[in-house]
Amino acid sequence: MIPEIGQFALILALSLAICQGVLPLVGAHRNDAAMMQVGNTAALGQFLFVAVAFGCLTWSFLSDDFSVLYVANHSQLALPTVYKVSAVWSAHEGSLLMWILILCAWTLAVSRYSSELPQEFSARVLGVLGLLSVGFLLFALLTSNPFDRLSPPAADGADLNPLLQDPGLAIHPPLLYIGYVGFSVAFAFAIAAMLSGNLDQKWAKWTRPWTTMAWLFLTLGIMLGSWWAYYELGWGGWWFWDPVENASFMPWLIGTALIHSLAVTEKRGLFKSWTLLLAITAFSLSLLGTFLVRSGIIVSVHAFATDPTRGFFILAFLGVVIVAALALYAWRAPSLDSDVGFGLLSRETFLLLNNVLLVVAATLVLMGTLAPLIIELLNGGKISIGPPWFEVAFLVPMIPLVLLLGLGMHTAWRTQDARSWVAVLRIPAIAAVLLGVVLPLMFYGRTGLMLAVGFGAGLWIILSSLIQPLRSLRRKKGSAGITRSALGMSVAHLGMGLFVLGVTVVSAFNIESDRALTPGDTIEVGHFEFEMRELRNVEGPNYSAIEAVVEIRRDGEYLATVRPQKRQYLVQKNWMTEAGIYATWNRDLFVALGDQLGNGAWSVRVQYKPMIRFIWFGAIIMALGGLIAVSDRRYRLKAQEKSKVGRAAVESA
Amino acid sequence: MLAVGLAVVGVAIAATFTLRAFQDNMMFFVDISDVIAGDYPKQRNFRIGGLVVDGSIERQQGSMDLRFRVTDMNCELPVSYTGVLPDLFREGQGVVAHGRLGDEGVFVADKILAKHDENYMAPEVAESLAKHVEGKTQPLRDGPGECVTL
Numbered sequence: 001m002i003p004e005i006g007q008f009a010l011i012l013a014l015s016l017a018i019c020q021g022v023l024p025l026v027g028a029h030r031n032d033a034a035m036m037q038v039g040n041t042a043a044l045g046q047f048l049f050v051a052v053a054f055g056c057l058t059w060s061f062l063s064d065d066f067s068v069l070y071v072a073n074h075s076q077l078a079l080p081t082v083y084k085v086s087a088v089w090s091a092h093e094g095s096l097l098m099w100i101l102i103l104c105a106w107t108l109a110v111s112r113y114s115s116e117l118p119q120e121f122s123a124r125v126l127g128v129l130g131l132l133s134v135g136f137l138l139f140a141l142l143t144s145n146p147f148d149r150l151s152p153p154a155a156d157g158a159d160l161n162p163l164l165q166d167p168g169l170a171i172h173p174p175l176l177y178i179g180y181v182g183f184s185v186a187f188a189f190a191i192a193a194m195l196s197g198n199l200d201q202k203w204a205k206w207t208r209p210w211t212t213m214a215w216l217f218l219t220l221g222i223m224l225g226s227w228w229a230y231y232e233l234g235w236g237g238w239w240f241w242d243p244v245e246n247a248s249f250m251p252w253l254i255g256t257a258l259i260h261s262l263a264v265t266e267k268r269g270l271f272k273s274w275t276l277l278l279a280i281t282a283f284s285l286s287l288l289g290t291f292l293v294r295s296g297i298i299v300s301v302h303a304f305a306t307d308p309t310r311g312f313f314i315l316a317f318l319g320v321v322i323v324a325a326l327a328l329y330a331w332r333a334p335s336l337d338s339d340v341g342f343g344l345l346s347r348e349t350f351l352l353l354n355n356v357l358l359v360v361a362a363t364l365v366l367m368g369t370l371a372p373l374i375i376e377l378l379n380g381g382k383i384s385i386g387p388p389w390f391e392v393a394f395l396v397p398m399i400p401l402v403l404l405l406g407l408g409m410h411t412a413w414r415t416q417d418a419r420s421w422v423a424v425l426r427i428p429a430i431a432a433v434l435l436g437v438v439l440p441l442m443f444y445g446r447t448g449l450m451l452a453v454g455f456g457a458g459l460w461i462i463l464s465s466l467i468q469p470l471r472s473l474r475r476k477k478g479s480a481g482i483t484r485s486a487l488g489m490s491v492a493h494l495g496m497g498l499f500v501l502g503v504t505v506v507s508a509f510n511i512e513s514d515r516a517l518t519p520g521d522t523i524e525v526g527h528f529e530f531e532m533r534e535l536r537n538v539e540g541p542n543y544s545a546i547e548a549v550v551e552i553r554r555d556g557e558y559l560a561t562v563r564p565q566k567r568q569y570l571v572q573k574n575w576m577t578e579a580g581i582y583a584t585w586n587r588d589l590f591v592a593l594g595d596q597l598g599n600g601a602w603s604v605r606v607q608y609k610p611m612i613r614f615i616w617f618g619a620i621i622m623a624l625g626g627l628i629a630v631s632d633r634r635y636r637l638k639a640q641e642k643s644k645v646g647r648a649a650v651e652s653a
Numbered sequence: 654m655l656a657v658g659l660a661v662v663g664v665a666i667a668a669t670f671t672l673r674a675f676q677d678n679m680m681f682f683v684d685i686s687d688v689i690a691g692d693y694p695k696q697r698n699f700r701i702g703g704l705v706v707d708g709s710i711e712r713q714q715g716s717m718d719l720r721f722r723v724t725d726m727n728c729e730l731p732v733s734y735t736g737v738l739p740d741l742f743r744e745g746q747g748v749v750a751h752g753r754l755g756d757e758g759v760f761v762a763d764k765i766l767a768k769h770d771e772n773y774m775a776p777e778v779a780e781s782l783a784k785h786v787e788g789k790t791q792p793l794r795d796g797p798g799e800c801v802t803l
Contacts, residue, residue, distance in 0.1 A: 235737070360664065364671060371675070382682035382777045384700060389678035393671040400663070514736050516717050575740045594737035599715035603737050 003068050003147040006056025010097075010147075013049035013104075014137040016042045020107075020130030024123035028195075036119050039126035043111040046133065047104040054101050057146050058088050067153035070094060070146045076159040076571050078542045086170035087160045092310070093146035095173060099290075100136050102174070102181045107133065110185055110210070117206060124192035125185075132184055135317045143310050159571035162543070168228035176221030176248060180286040182214020183251060186258065187283035190276045191325060194332040199272055204265035207279070209635040211262060215255045216626030222248050223619035231579050236512065236590050236607045238615055241390040246369045247289030250362050254282040257358035264351050267413060269340055273333040274355070280325045285362075287318045292369070343415030350408030357397040357404075364393045402457045402500055405493060406432075406464035425464065432460035444509050444610070454504030461497030465490045484632035492625025495618045502614025511608040514594070518601045526608045528589060529553045533561075535602070543567040545578070548602065550591050552582055559589075564604075566593045588612050680751065682777045684784070685725040693754060701730065701760060702749040702778035710744060723748060723760075727785040734762040741767040747778045 020042035027035025057070070061084045066072040074087045074094075089095040107129045114122040140146070163169070189207040193199050225245070230238045239245065258278040265275045291314040342348035368385045375383050410424050436456025441447045469490050472482035482490075515523050522531040533549040545567040552559045562580030569576065579592040587610045594603030682700045683693045693699055706729055709722035717736055721744075722729045732750055742748060742765060752762035766775075 356664075360667065367671075368675075371679075375679075383679045384682070385675070386678050386680060389671075389674055392674050396667040396671060514717065516715060518715070577740055592737075594717075597715050597717065598712060601715040603717045605737050 002056050002059050002063075003065070003149065006053040006060075007145065007147040009049040009052040009056065010137065010141060013046045013053065013100075014134065014141065016046040016049065017130050017133040017137055020046060021127055021134050022130075023127075024130070025127035025195075028120045028123040028127070031120070033119065036123035039123050039130070040111045042130065043104070043107045043126055046130075047101075047108045050097075050101050050104045054088070054097055057094060057097060058085060060147075061085065061088055064157070065153075066155070066157050067150055068146075069148045069150040072150050072154040072157045074157065074160050076157040076542070078570075079157075079160055079165075080541060082167075082170065083160055083165050086164070089173050090160055090164045093140070093144045095177070096136070096140050096144050097146055098174065099177050099181060100133065100140060102177050103129070103133055103136060103184060106178075106181055106185050110188075114206075121192055121196060121206075124195050125188045128188035128191045129184065132188070132321075135320075139310075139313050139317065143313055156571075159542070159569065162567070162569040162572065162574060162576045163232060166228065166232055168224055168232070172221060172224040172228055174221075175217050175224060179214050179216075179218025179221050179255075180248070180251065180289065182210065182217060183255060183279075183282045183286050185214065186211040186255075186279045187325070190279035191328065194276065194328045197332060197335075199276075199332070201266055201269050204262050204272075204275065205635075208259075208262050208266060209630045211255065211259055211279075212626045212630050215252070215259055216623040216630075218248070218252050218255060219619055219623040219626070222252060223616050223623075226619075227616050230612075231581060235577075235592060235605055236579070236609065238506075238612065241368070241387045243369050244289070244293050246365050247285075247292045250365050250369075251282050251285040251289065253358050253362035253365070254278055254285055257355045257362075258282050260351050260354050260358075264348055268342070268348060270342070270348060271352075271355075273329075276329060276333060278355075280322075280329065284318065284322050284325075285366075287314065287321060291315055291318055342413075345411065345416045345418060345421070347408060347411045347413045347416070350404055350411055353404055354401065354408065357401040361394060361397040361401075364397070365390070368393065399453065399457070402461055402496070405496070406460045409464055409489070409493060410467065424467065428460065428463035428467065432456045432463055435459050440505070440508070444505070446509075448508070451504060451508045454500060454508075458497050458499075458501035458504060461493055461500060465494040465497060485629045485634070488625045488627070488629025488632070490625070491628055492622045495621030495623075495625055497618070498614045498621060499618030502611045502618055505611040506609055506615070509608075509610045510612075513606050515604055515606070516597050516601045517604045518599065523604075523606060525606050527554055528559070528608060529556070530589075530591060530604075530606050532602075532604070535600075538565065540567065542571070543569045543576075546593070548580075548591070548593055548604070550580060550604075552589055562589070562591050564591045564593045583613065585613060586611055682781075684781045685723060685730045686728045686785070688730055688754065688760070689728045698751055698753050698763070700749055700751050700777075701732075702747065702775060702781060703730075704782065705742070705744050705746055705748050707744045720759075723750070725781045725785055730760055731758070732760045732762050734765055736765075738765055739767040743767075747775065749775050749778060 020039055023035045023042075024039035027033070027038070057068075059065075060068045060071050061075050062081070064071070064075065064077055064084075066075075070091070070093050074090050075084055079087065087094075089098040107126065110129065111122070111126055114125065117125075186207055189203065189210065193203040222245075225248070226238050229240065230236065258275065261271050261275045261278055264271045291311065368390050371385055372383050375381065406428070407421075407425065410421065433456055436452045436459055437447055439459075440451055440455050468482055469487060472487075475481060511526050513523065513525050515521075517523065517532045519532050519534050522529050524530075529552070531551045531553070533551055535546060535548050538545045538547045545565040547563050547565045549561060549563055551561050560582040562582050564580035565578040567576045567578060568574070577592050577594075579590055581591075582589040587608065590605075590607040590609060592605045594605060597603055680698055680700055681694055682702065685701055685703050687693060688701060701723060703723040703725040706722040706724050709720075709729075711720045712718070719734050719738070720731060721734075722731050724730075732752075733755075734750070734752075746767060749766040750760065750762035751764040751766075752760055755761040
């Protein structure tokens, strides 16, 4: 009964989505207020019905209803309750339902918080979001119904893939989807603005907080995915240039470019058509990512079981979205030329360079991801592109990007006086170069060209991000301090600096060693000794495991004991490696059990990962910066109308 | 103008650089039957894939050195590897290996991949197997491995 209610709710949601996708657009065209109003009501109704469907599927998991095929395939009686909930989005059908729920939540948020926008504009935004929702609901109902029954019902389920039985992975997809789907809001704003033909700077201002929100969730989602891969399947790597990782990374790169280009459009009325194009691209890449994951067309650890009709549906949907958006763009964009000029040394120039470099980076990632596919289509044989290529190619745009970043932050709009610029940046620049050479030598006893460049670049970003916040602290009370959006920018860039430091140090000084160990053996990695004390059997709720007790010492002094496990899950019978990690802020010591070698020996991988936490911590700080920027008062439309303070903030930012 | 010019030069340099690196990092997938027929890249690493032959895994007790055979259902190729294996590596399952063909016709793998989902097999492996299962068996050939007619 419950699954049928869910199915029925999805169908009702589809009919409401059709209303939301058609009526407000027609209403905005005819200037009919009643029709435009339908968008808000339909958005609320659609959200409620999709939430009911999602609730029904969750209920089916919690009540172990193995007459539902999806539940039977992805759950099991002994599965811990929290993983029964996260199993809802562990595979294709359920994660699509979650995608739709998140789209509805974004839509509802837009309809709630856009009452200050012109009615015509918000109606168009809701209309576009409604049309997107129609596409996804059709996709779910026609090709991927999560409520399909299994007859006769299974006695017990086939269990959730053990890799997914992990807290990090329970929240990684929701965050990632909030980010992916969030770019549909930026997309809808761009389409609505093009439909109305009125592309003044206000449009950029309205879009900015939504885009930044989507971006910060995507940042967190990618960061969690990387962290999960590190401790759960990566044998200590944090990024593999896997096609599905790339699929989330490309929208991130373009989204980052979009955030920066929106700043120029809002403040100076420049780059309008470019910004529109980025908004369309960011969302199209999100859809392309979905296509790559769902169609199984590309080899990946993430690939879902393949189904050609699904791939075809997404590809057709992607085609319709891109063609329609680009046609509209071709029609409207030529009228957008603006004749505002800017000096060579100006913030506009630096943001332009930022955009060029980020787009180049995204293009390289796209090239590397799609090349195997294209070469195979051209009968060039089956190839793969290894991580070494991405690592080299990606640095080409990234090194200039991080060096220019510190300069751009301290450059004024329109034109910047070179002398005062040098005065501000001289000290951080010199400090970054000197410390970039000295610090690695001091702490890790070695330096080199790439190491100095990476370390120096990280410090350079950190130091130049700190200038503005530190100055505002020294300022007297009562004078205008730093705006939230300027603070947000500094914090996000600070996070970027920490990330660069982490990546540089861990790539240069990471030590990895695979050895055969029997209990009682000790190996040395760096300054650390790892002694395998014993091997023992451990029973978990739905697995049994072999656990190694490994004592870590530094120069003979006890540091910690880690317990890496090799688990066998009882239902699916597959083996899983649980790493033992001893982490402090500046390094991880990582031990993972490999294989039983006979004679009581096991192969063991031991790793020393200096500063690896800076990678994820830096990403969190970046997202925090986004959050601070979104909280800027000038985005709260009501507050701004009532007080002039908001207006002052706009001018001074 | 200067900025645009610099950007163009920069992009051109970057493009040449990355394209060259691209060629160096491409790795071809070669069917095992083709490896045995001698049709594989001689000077560089490539990928092979197939099923791990039942009963073929040999390990020197207590050491990380390992030998096994991989089949595409037509020919078998011996593979040697030293190191930690992925969790889903086992006899009868699909596997992909990166490496090159050493002396004596043994494929020396520097990386072994087995997929994380048992129901899932890398498409190129599935395709390579399907070729021979569907009755298009290739004739026996002389070479380092052995070929069986099904």
